[in-house]
Amino acid sequence: MNLFLSQISAIVWKDFVTELKTRELFSAMFIFALLVILIFIFSVNLSIVKASEVGPGILWVAFLFSGTIGLNRSFMLEKENGCLMGLLLAPADRTAIYFGKLISNFVFLTIMELFILPLFMIFFNIDLIEHLFPLLFVIFLGTLGFCALGTLLSSLASNLKTREIMLPILLYPLLVPVVIGVVRMTGQILAGEPLSEMMNWIGLTTSFDIIYIGVSIMTIDHILEE
Amino acid sequence: MADNPKPDSSESAIEVRQLRKEFGVLKAVDGISFDLKRGDFLSVFGPNGAGKTTLIKILTGLTRPSSGTARVAGYDVAEGVPEMRREIGVISHSPALYADLTSMENLVFFGKMYGLECPEEAALAVLEDVGLAPRRHDRVRTFSRGMLQRLSIARAILHDPSILFLDEPFTGLDIHASNVLKEHLKVLHNKKRTILMTTHDVSCGLEMCDKVALQVMGQFAFFEDIKDIDKENFETMYFDAVRNNQFTMGIRPH
Numbered sequence: 001m002n003l004f005l006s007q008i009s010a011i012v013w014k015d016f017v018t019e020l021k022t023r024e025l026f027s028a029m030f031i032f033a034l035l036v037i038l039i040f041i042f043s044v045n046l047s048i049v050k051a052s053e054v055g056p057g058i059l060w061v062a063f064l065f066s067g068t069i070g071l072n073r074s075f076m077l078e079k080e081n082g083c084l085m086g087l088l089l090a091p092a093d094r095t096a097i098y099f100g101k102l103i104s105n106f107v108f109l110t111i112m113e114l115f116i117l118p119l120f121m122i123f124f125n126i127d128l129i130e131h132l133f134p135l136l137f138v139i140f141l142g143t144l145g146f147c148a149l150g151t152l153l154s155s156l157a158s159n160l161k162t163r164e165i166m167l168p169i170l171l172y173p174l175l176v177p178v179v180i181g182v183v184r185m186t187g188q189i190l191a192g193e194p195l196s197e198m199m200n201w202i203g204l205t206t207s208f209d210i211i212y213i214g215v216s217i218m219t220i221d222h223i224l225e226e
Numbered sequence: 227m228a229d230n231p232k233p234d235s236s237e238s239a240i241e242v243r244q245l246r247k248e249f250g251v252l253k254a255v256d257g258i259s260f261d262l263k264r265g266d267f268l269s270v271f272g273p274n275g276a277g278k279t280t281l282i283k284i285l286t287g288l289t290r291p292s293s294g295t296a297r298v299a300g301y302d303v304a305e306g307v308p309e310m311r312r313e314i315g316v317i318s319h320s321p322a323l324y325a326d327l328t329s330m331e332n333l334v335f336f337g338k339m340y341g342l343e344c345p346e347e348a349a350l351a352v353l354e355d356v357g358l359a360p361r362r363h364d365r366v367r368t369f370s371r372g373m374l375q376r377l378s379i380a381r382a383i384l385h386d387p388s389i390l391f392l393d394e395p396f397t398g399l400d401i402h403a404s405n406v407l408k409e410h411l412k413v414l415h416n417k418k419r420t421i422l423m424t425t426h427d428v429s430c431g432l433e434m435c436d437k438v439a440l441q442v443m444g445q446f447a448f449f450e451d452i453k454d455i456d457k458e459n460f461e462t463m464y465f466d467a468v469r470n471n472q473f474t475m476g477i478r479p480h
Contacts, residue, residue, distance in 0.1 A: 003341045006338060006341065007338065007339055007341075009338075010335055010338035010339055011339075013335070013338075014324065014327065014331075014335045017327060017331060018324060018326045018327060021326050021327075021365075022326050077324075080324075080325060081320050081321050081322060081323055081324070081325060082318065082319075082320025082321065082322045083322055083323065083324055085288065085316075085318070085320065085322050086322030086323070086336065086381065087339070088288060089286060089287075089288070089311055089314070089316050089322075090311060090336065090339035090340055091308035091309065091311040091312040091339075091340060091341065092308065092339055093308065221306075225288075225289065225290065
């Protein structure tokens with residue numbers, strides 16, 4: 001295997017082995033997302049408002065806020081014991097480190113989302129089965145954008161004392177276009193519209209995903225430098 | 227890599243010319259120049275805040291110099307090429323090891339990052355070298371400071387680098403662990419590895435090295451071959467420098 005790809009897979013392997021042993025990341029993200037949904041289910045009167053109208057916003061608040069916990073933890077793991085220094089001293093392109101962390105974050109968050117979806121379906125009494133594939137596509141686009149930008153900014157924030165505060169402050173404003181896109185698309189999917197009806201939103205979200213990844217590739221070298 | 231050719235074995239391992247690193251008004255490294263040939267062992271002494279760690283960070287490509295040049299294994303450190311990082315190993319105060327992975331998993335991971343063909347075999351070989359093979363399946367979190375430092379040596383030499391940078395490697399070690407580390411360094415020196423070590427341990431540093439430098443306020447106030455110095459005078463000079471945090475006997479730039 002090409003060295004670049006084997007370095008990416010080594011980082012993903014390392015993150016998975018660590019997570020399998022500690023289960024810190026998944027459990028923290030899952031419990032937080034579950035709590036967000038539970039709080040909303042008790043605060044929204046579903047006999048007055050339609051679940052398909054408030055559901056998308058609640059679902060993405062749960063995904064994004066719990067994802068932020070995962071992003072913070074992900075780079076804190078690299079800072080402990082000076083591990084990031086060890087990574088930076090390896091003869092690896094900085095983009096390999098970025099893509100390794102991006103894939104790990106993306107897979108962990110996606111697994112958490114797949115566990116949350118059935119619970120969301122039960123609590124809000126929404127049938128997601130018939131909309132499953134379009135919904136998974138939208139979740140893929142949203143999660144990719146979130147992780148692409150989040151991985152870059154968490155690497156930037158990891159050098160700051162106030163990293164837990166700085167990451168959301170930096171991340172959420174820049175993520176607005178993707179959040180609007182995925183929330184609107186999720187609402188349209190739950191209302192029974194096909195993906196072909198939301199090409200503008202798909203275009204917008206995909207464009208921002210590409211922009212986030214492109215900017216990350218261009219800047220990660222400088223961001224990871226001490 | 228046409229403008230960054232790898233030198234043959236007769237050339238210098240480290241060449242530093244008027245190296246400077248400034249953080250605002252603070253000059254962490256202030257015009258340092260020196261050469262090390264392949265197989266040299268340089269001990270750099272100096273009080274806290276003298277810029278020793280910054281010097282190592284520049285030479286290992288972790289931070290860029292403000293001005294001046296440095297070539298390590300023939301590569302310009304400012305270029306930050308991966309080929310240079312393949313030639314160096316670094317041991318610092320922090321072990322750069324993942325606490326929740328076992329020692330074997332840590333080394334296999336770094337072996338993959340260095341592109342070793344058989345990372346498992348290489349990991350086992352260096353674990354045996356540092357005497358940690360029986361603990362290869364234990365999580366690093368359970369290791370003592372001395373064991374962590376030995377594992378840190380194993381990580382640093384896993385890819386068989388020609389140049390080693392050690393940033394205060396004896397910090398926090400008990401006498402036994404210090405002796406074990408010294409033995410490993412002697413073996414590496416005998417294998418003609420170039421070693422640059424910063425330390426506060428004068429007897430240890432002078433015992434092993436063949437060149438000595440004293441860094442004060444970002445500058446090399448002293449740089450000599452070990453055979454040309456009087457160890458007792460050097461110790462007095464070093465303790466004066468630490469006490470005053472400046473070189474009271476007059477700066478003698480190299």
